Amino acid sequence: MGNEYSLLAKKASQRYKVKCIEIDFIDFHQLNEVEDALYHIKTDALPIDILVLNGSKVDGLYLLSFNGALSERARKEKYIPNFTGVNVADEVGVGLVAVNDPITYLDDNIYIGWYLGVSGSNFQVQLLSLIQHIAKVANVRFCSFGGSGGGFASLSFLQKSEAIAKAYVWNCQTVIHKYYPRFWKYYSKVAYNVNDPSNEEFERLLDNERVSSSLINSGVMENKKPFLYLQNSLDWHLDNHALPLVECFLDNYRGNGFYVFNNKYFFQGCWGAGHAVPPKDLIIKTLSSYLRNDSRKVELHLDSYIYFSGKEKIQKTNKNLGFDIAIVDNKIEVLADDAFSSSAALYYKVNGEVVEKYAYRESKAFLFDIPLSFVGISYVIFIKYLDGSIQWREVGESEIVQKLNQKKRSSFHCSLKKSALEITAVPINKDSFYCFCLVKNESVCASTGYSVDSSACFEIDDKDDYSVIVYEKNNDVVSLSKGGVVAKDREKRLAQLKVQYSKILSGGYETLNDGFTLRKDLPKIKIHPGMSWKHADRNGEFELHTLRFLSPIWGRFFETEDQKYIEEVVVYLKSWHNSIYTQKSNFYWYDMAVGIRAMHISLLINLSQLYPLSDADVVFFRKIASEHVQNLVNPRNLGHGNHAIYQLIGLKSLLLATSCNRASYYEYCNKSLADLISSIFDENCINVENSPFYHGYNLGLLSQIPIHLFPELKNEIKAISNKASSVKEWLSNAKGEYYIIGDTEGRGAVLDLDTNLYDFVASRKYVSKDYGSSGYQVIRTHPEVSADLFSAFVFHATNKSKIHSHCDHLSFILYWNGVEVITDSGKYTYENNSFRSFIESDRAHNTFGISDRSFFPGDVDLNETKLKPMQVNFNQKSYRLGGRTQRGGVYLERDVVFKPMVGVDIYDFIESDILSKKEIRYHFGPGLKVKEEGGTLCIFSEDCKLCTIEFNVKPLDIEIFNGSLDGYLGWVSYEYNAKISRSAIVATFDPSVAKVVTSLKWL
Incomplete structure (x- = not known):
């Protein structure tokens, strides 16, 4: 059989695009390094296959992955040996050592073996020795990784190997004989030639081999090594496997939620029916944060999976259920879009009475004729989740109209050049006539009368507030649009903003055409609205998402006071925001990037009160400002050290720019900065970020905190x-x-x-x-x-x-x-x-x-x-x-x-x-x-x-x-x-x- 096993290993190496190295168990221990390869390691029993894909260490760690059950395709196509975690390791950016379970060689009908070995093989001792040697020559330790049966192996080897520092697992079996009997009984027949053993006989069988079939009382919970355990609440493993292992260590078990105990993390949430694997995106985000010891971000990523209200319950909610509305092909489309729901239904009501019912559908989209008026119309939206629970809310006429208005394009553009206000209409129809009115202090002070000219220009001063009305007439049908604002004392307020936002202003606008320098050792990148928001360098990608490249544009604006530079900033901000839905990056909502970006957004909002920007743009500013505020007021998103300072400066800037009336937000912001300053500088006024450079960096940042944002901290900042x-x-x-x-x-x-x-x-x-x-x-x-x-x-x-x-x-x-x-x-x-x-x-x-x-x-x-x-x-x-x-x-x-x-x-x-x-x-x-x-x-x-x-x-x-x-x-x-x-x-x-x-x- 040895030749057949070797042929399978060689085929597997081609699938994983590495070479296959056949080597004896003893000879493997003589290697001084391990290269990217599939090592087919021969023993006196079954061969042990280990896939090594060297890469970056994250906090000194590689991923060590164990398979769960083989898929139907893997068994049908004879994809043995098989390895899990390859794509995940690549996306996280971490080296991988993956282990195949040798039992899968023996029988086509056995596809899970929990890495227990076969009779007389001494497999687990051999595997521990191999893991230890790889750790030594590669100068790494491991985070074991796997789900279901692979999760069992990950936790089992965690406590047995010094080379394994932590584990990441999901939906584990914790007591093998509590799994489906047909699987472990068949394993017993193949591995030990024992037919139909009872629970007790199975345990004795493994005890004789010095192999444990249970994690209960195994010491894995008492061990100081950490693990992250994800459990789907709709999986029967919850009651049979997860809770018997962890429940006695949880003082306040309450169902779905995130629990911390003895340096270990247990999360119970919902991401699908039954034994569903967590979504790949969730695994990548939580694993990346967990490897970096950032439990706060792990919890943040998991938080959205605590959503359901209880089996067979229907519950009214005031939360946004993902409701959206738009005009599509001369129809009203209502979309009940919630990422975690399975289907949606809708009631159409007029003046409080249900006139139409729409049954549950997976598309969650509903089309209606456009009514003459939305007065008295409302929609009752029902969203059903995977566990059978339902949430609903009623959407009234004002919210429907508001949603539709947000999607309208402005019918004109304004630009201010010194004392001249230029207006250009955006035609609704061909062959229209236009009338432009200038409104000063709420009264029309100048107008053009109707003409075919779609633009106008008015002289203004900076002592009054102005707005604009545009009429478009076509075949006696008149469309009216209002908007635009030019505020009094503009020059004085611009001077104030230039000082207040000096941190995000710079020169160098002329050189932007040649590219922007993210960091001095990186090549310049071309800045344009359609650019990618990804970068090969992590720090470079972070810099992109801060929008620092807007600083030269802001610098030129304050030199010229020309509105076109504001509009240039708006184009880039929209490009960034639109890319959220088309590109993946860890830095869209990365703590410090959010804070710096918030400063740019707050400056835009301040300028929208001084310049005639379109209503659509102002709505966009408010929307994106709200997204940033909601992120920044969440304590779980607050970073550490200098990152948090940027976040709190950005938050306070947005609160003041939007005239937010939430007193609790201001209190949180002020208290957080005061606490932060106390925490990042110790009793000797030394920064706690473990380096002279970061002491100086935080000192410089401290001195640049805008005192106009935090006047109450002025004396403390000066003393430190x-x-x-x-x-x-x-x-x-x-x-x-x-x-x-x-x-x-x-x-x-x-x-x-x-x-x-x-x-x-x-x-x-x-x-x-x-x-x-x-x-x-x-x-x-x-x-x-x-x-x-x-x-x-x-x-x-x-x-x-x-x-x-x-x-x-x-x-x-x-x-x-x-x-x-x-x-x-x-x-x-x-x-x-x-x-x-x-x-x-x-x-x-x-x-x-x-x-x-x-x-x-x-x-x-x-x-x-x-x-x-x-x-x-x-x-x-x-x-x-x-x-x-x-x-x-x-x-x-x-x-x-x-x-x-x-x-x-x-x-x-x-x-x-x-x-x-x-x-x-x-x-x-x-x-x-x-x-x-x-x-x-x-x-x-x-x-x-x-x-x-x-x-x-x-x-x-x-x-x-x-x-x-x-x-x-x-x-x-x-x-x-x-x-x-x-x-x-x-x-x-x-x-x-x-x-x-x-x-x-x-x-």
Whole structure:
């Protein structure tokens, strides 16, 4: 049978467009890397097939997928081996390792095996070993992924494998013998040659193989590892499988909803009948957010699936049921469009009486003759959901007319050029005559009389309010349109708006024809109304959805005050809004993008009160403003740090521009910003986003908060800004460049001390600042010391948040005589690629850790991460620093003695249950080289020997990297998406070593 299995595997590799690699189980463990391939791994029993599609790591993770039941087509076409999650991983942008269940080779009628193995195969132990090896050589951990039987396997292996960090599952079986008996009984016959076992016999059968058939009492719920479990409420699995597993851990189970317990998430909602798989779009959105540890967005994406009111219930609602109305082919079309409904019915009422009933139909669309008048007409709309529940509401004449009016085109266009108001009619019919009237302060002050000329021009001033009436006459039928507005004190109000919206104004309009620069390292993109709102670079795509490219257009408008530039903005805004229905992107309603876009919309609304824009455009502004307000007032949509500041500025701008009368919205906005400022700047007025750059960035943003929007916060903002400005100087070197800690690049500020005090003189003056409670401790030469003699030791272990965080706690940066001796890795990029994943890991920093295990920001326990108070020994002219952290269950402690004229002694202690080799990593500044001389490591700057490095324990091995070819160790990034080579060392120690002292001595 081996040849037949091999042929099937080769055919499968062609389906997945990778090569097929046949390899023995033992030989697989000798591989130093895994490439994109289908590995057909031969064992003493059935082969194990694993599909590897390398890609980006998301928070250090790949997807590890397990199949549910094979589809009818897969069984009919003999698509074995088969793998799930390929398209999902591609759309999420994450690497994938997918495992086939070998039992499917044995029998055409068996298509689910829960990855239990066959008699005597030791399959689960073998698979765990393979998973562990892939994790090691690929430097990843996994999020297990699967539904139904694949969900069972995902949760089962979650608790068994150290390589699996979390799980994403749906509609799982949790106790196999509670599934359809014909399936597990047939599995028993094929895998164990046991016919028709009872429940108890089946359990004993698997117990003898040391395989569990139940997740109940298996420890998966008590385990600290997280999972996200989605359960369709119309699936019988809810009562038989999901609730028996999770219900005892839910204190307030109430049916449909989102529950959090013991770092685990359970969602019960409705997305179809029976055992329906969650919609692909829902899986992609929630999985993407879950991999990034953004539970708030996970809950937001799931929220719309809590919709039904209960089985067999009919309930009146005031909610918008997706009602829309339009004129189509001289008919009135009423559309009851709700994405989660199965069908709709409608009653047609006149003067309160039902005159026509329309039965339930899946199209949910109803056509009527256009009535002479809508007075007394109403529609009762019934919407039926998949669970049988029904909601209804009555739509009256005013709402019908309002909907239809919103769809009318304006019958004329106005434009204002200085003191001239130009009006152009949009003809309804050919051969019409037109009359234009100018209305000042609600009275007609000028008119043209009827003529064939479809345009007119009136002189106006800025001391009065104006509007326009246009009459179109054709065969004695007169059509009338009103609209347009030009407000008094326009020049004064324009000047105010120019100041208030300076944040979104810029120059450079002339260069827009050449393209717009989303980011300096990206090629310019052509800006035009039909452009794509997608971009290959995630950050670039985000910039598109902020509409920042409108800033040069706004700049030109305020230079010229010409209305055509407002209309140009409107065209782009409509293009963006229309694309929501035709293009997919994660950034349409991404927190910060919504906030920045809201500022543009609020400026448009303000200008619509000063310029004669069409009624249709004004209605559009109000509609899109309402959409943005509803998004921004939802606390679950509020981002973190600087993202949230933009959101709240945008929200307050819209509330004021639309004259919103909801006091609760203003209260939410003001309180949220006050709370946010308190949360993003700690007790030392240091930003909590884990990098000097983001401290400076948020400081700059804080100083730009429009005080006219938040006058009550003026004093608090000023006080924080003053203190934070001083901190910014301490987080910068002698040249005013930020220390490269975390996601940092660029310039900070030169330290300007208002005192000549210093700690001591060791050849030169030294000063220090202990921001230990914020995670930073800085020792450096006094600002009066020249930059070429600048020396510094910067120790850090930030612990207030994980925003922009790296796994760099207890790392440090060291300068000596103007040279950056020990450096960090920078941020490189925000793209979810393998190098970014490395940059965030502990291996990219000056840390002590485990050789075959990388740790990531999500592994760090911030509660166990602290710096000790800095101690200054004035007699010995030295500093003592220290701290502790815990990552992935590994406890680390570091003490440092810094003697400026002598060197640095670093005392590292590690406590771990992981029986692996230990390693210390040090990363050196650009231009430095590491060489070994007589058993001693020496650091050179060109031909000058700077210092030596020695360990109190002899390492098993010392690897030296000078710009390594694999793109990881040996590189540093001082600016976005760019890296330069540098030297690094990795010293490996015996697993029994728990304490290492590193001595760095100046020469």
